[in-house]
Amino acid sequence: MAVNADDFFKAAKLDQPRDTMKSKVGSNVTLINVMQLPGLNTLGISMARIDYAPLGQNPPHTHPRATEILTVLEGTLYVGFVTSNTDNGNKLFTKVLNKGDVFVFPQGLIHFQFNPVHDKPAVAIAALSSQNPGAITIANAVFGSKPPISDDVLAKAFQVQKGTIDWLQAQFWENNHN
Amino acid sequence: MAVNADDFFKAAKLDQPRDTMKSKVGSNVTLINVMQLPGLNTLGISMARIDYAPLGQNPPHTHPRATEILTVLEGTLYVGFVTSNTDNGNKLFTKVLNKGDVFVFPQGLIHFQFNPVHDKPAVAIAALSSQNPGAITIANAVFGSKPPISDDVLAKAFQVQKGTIDWLQAQFWENNHN
């Protein structure tokens, strides 16, 4: 079948608020990547709307194959990323973004967006430099993987007792699956 | 001077309507590329807000180094791009976009966005797969270059008399410089 205009179009409803209630962290990411929009194939870009409940967040995560650029449509966001390991690394860079501000999260770095306002939602539009950027939510990958990462590994990594890790994993599991 | 959070931030006011009155075509593009946001360096992405007056347009143009993905924030847009030359080429793909719809303009193809509504402005957010995508507005490049392209060249290219080209160039010049 020949390619046509519909291959480059998605009635994505990015103007409409998403439900942030089902999310434990108070956010909802609507990503339009090559799976939703086949015309993106080989073209190295994708787009997302992100909704944040009051005090909600897009929790610390990375995109293994993309840089992200973001602008705030509604509300306020406290955003940040952590630089990589070096002699003077693991620096946290943060900024409070108001409506219309733009921020960049470089490829592969751990970053977050947090709505610090207790009574208003926030909305952002983001774009990513890959047709399929991927996302790794740190808490989910570290404490919520299937099967779980061994508590031998995580106890030493986070420098706590294995019991603490077991409890963190159990908490995380319970919060996400009940 | 060390890199800091400000290198990744721009108070771009992308939430605020731009003046579309000064533009002959009734649009205004606010591009945030690596010149405005140094943290974009090497990262292959940029972002823009585009304002369209009623019946305004972002006229036929190309980005020599980027694909564009766009979503409509306000109003309605009639958008399109033309495929490249082949046996069955130069096809026009168009779509009417309403608020929240997403569309892709593949790298290097001629495309446009037109606000078909006579009494309401439109607004879009676009992202481009380059830190410095470039833009070539066809009319400006073809009829408004400095110095002008020879009418010998353009007359045959557009298959009209040289006088027609001279008149088109003069019209374009007058409209853009008075």
Add this chain to the structure above:
Amino acid sequence: MAVNADDFFKAAKLDQPRDTMKSKVGSNVTLINVMQLPGLNTLGISMARIDYAPLGQNPPHTHPRATEILTVLEGTLYVGFVTSNTDNGNKLFTKVLNKGDVFVFPQGLIHFQFNPVHDKPAVAIAALSSQNPGAITIANAVFGSKPPISDDVLAKAFQVQKGTIDWLQAQFWENNHN
């Protein structure tokens, strides 16, 4: 079937003059890309012979995925390209090329080659930095697309009356299809 020497070979007859009479613009491009020469797959290059009738031209066009380097085999060419939009953009860079001269047309920029001599043909060999560079002839894409671009769009883009656009499109159509 195993790959063999024929996959890297094309009896392309690039030494032989092409007919420039059927072309409305007085030129003929013989492109050897990955469709003609399967061995080019993944290798990022292609080659073309271009014949120009006296006063013929390769009209303003872009290659969405390639830079072009060209040398003149026979005759004289007046060549040029237009820089992209910036504060001081849309500059026309031109040069008269004689036999043996080399010129570069950067990726995605609008460029042309014109044979300014009224009684001699010209010939060039060009190479392009893609196995499938694509080509967008501006006049064909803007005034000859199928279906045509709306005259609402083009009238404002070129800053003329809609009637002028309709006439330009009709002229172009008639010249190319009769």
Add this chain to the structure above:
Amino acid sequence: MAVNADDFFKAAKLDQPRDTMKSKVGSNVTLINVMQLPGLNTLGISMARIDYAPLGQNPPHTHPRATEILTVLEGTLYVGFVTSNTDNGNKLFTKVLNKGDVFVFPQGLIHFQFNPVHDKPAVAIAALSSQNPGAITIANAVFGSKPPISDDVLAKAFQVQKGTIDWLQAQFWENNHN
């Protein structure tokens, strides 16, 4: 000064055991990247020796710009990585590696290596697909950044009380700075 053979050489002593005692996690990474070996510039590769104390580990981390391939020189390693978020994502893929085995950690994914043996060290040689792959140790970035990430953010991300986060950050800080 002209380039010479020394620009492509490093007396890196990758054959010699590194001290794993100073490390809280019982490992030591000796990375030879473009800072140590200028001849790597633009060439897209680097190499590392990793020493693991008995029960030591290279804790969960990512490389924002590189894939890693690793072979075990001495001892045994329990290794793993977590796939990215999807409907069926956050899967943990693990393997026990013996001497001579090879494993791949795809670009940007969270991975670890753990020496499960209580009385023998382990050693691996790894290579990375970047002249400067970067490394982000999850615990250090999340609980040990300078300044710390807000406990408002981390409490909700990890779905525990803020006091738990404060305690985890304090523990991590104390263990790493005393």
Add this chain to the structure above:
Amino acid sequence: MAVNADDFFKAAKLDQPRDTMKSKVGSNVTLINVMQLPGLNTLGISMARIDYAPLGQNPPHTHPRATEILTVLEGTLYVGFVTSNTDNGNKLFTKVLNKGDVFVFPQGLIHFQFNPVHDKPAVAIAALSSQNPGAITIANAVFGSKPPISDDVLAKAFQVQKGTIDWLQAQFWENNHN
């Protein structure tokens, strides 16, 4: 100083025969790369004219950073390349090229062009997929490097006596430096 049309132009005289008499192998390569034509910077392409004396050749060589596409302007060329090592590798692919034929030499493979005609020169135009493709002439690199490669290495590599290597190196040196 601003960029101008001269940065994209080279009066390269690629139409004019080069002297093939000074060359021991009977050929002369005139390469137009980024050193001759600064406008090629970052654009991934270059062009060359190659002259072949009767029975002359462009001897076995590789381009470490480029694929080559070639067309014959005058005469006849016997061309070939050798595939890389595999179970069924080191295959020689050859073809006799007449005027106007096109052939591709994939990146990094050893290839040659030979003029098999005893009384007529040949000429080709080639293009390469890099602004600076590099060239490694096998005989020069293996038997003519400065300083010479150890005859211990070469004797076993070519499976002859060291005296044979010494003689081959001396022959090569004498022929190229007297």
Add this chain to the structure above:
Amino acid sequence: MAVNADDFFKAAKLDQPRDTMKSKVGSNVTLINVMQLPGLNTLGISMARIDYAPLGQNPPHTHPRATEILTVLEGTLYVGFVTSNTDNGNKLFTKVLNKGDVFVFPQGLIHFQFNPVHDKPAVAIAALSSQNPGAITIANAVFGSKPPISDDVLAKAFQVQKGTIDWLQAQFWENNHN
């Protein structure tokens, strides 16, 4: 079938000495590329163990699609590469590597490793910046291709009599096929 941990794992036995007796040059390369390890697909890296008999060598060769980084595990290696053709090119850069040293061979350049010790084997681990780097052993490609390269070509290339080439080819063939 779903991807699983085995796709990223190879029981490659890179710790075990390989037989260097069957090789005419006294070496054995065990390459783990995407054919052995499907998880390497699109990831741009591969790894090899190289065994060298006393006085054995990995003879002059190139990788058409990869840079190589190497460290010595056992013994001593005399290594080198030859720079490409330029006014002051074809320089031989060499180094004696001891256990633990690291060396880089840039993409596409002719290089070798030689064990200069008469009574001890050597072992190296190398990594290459491609999932399928390819290898072209110069002697095999030049004197051992199937079919052989014409002695007309090789005689002039190496600047010896055709009889010498025929003898070199016969020697090489006999040594490698008997």
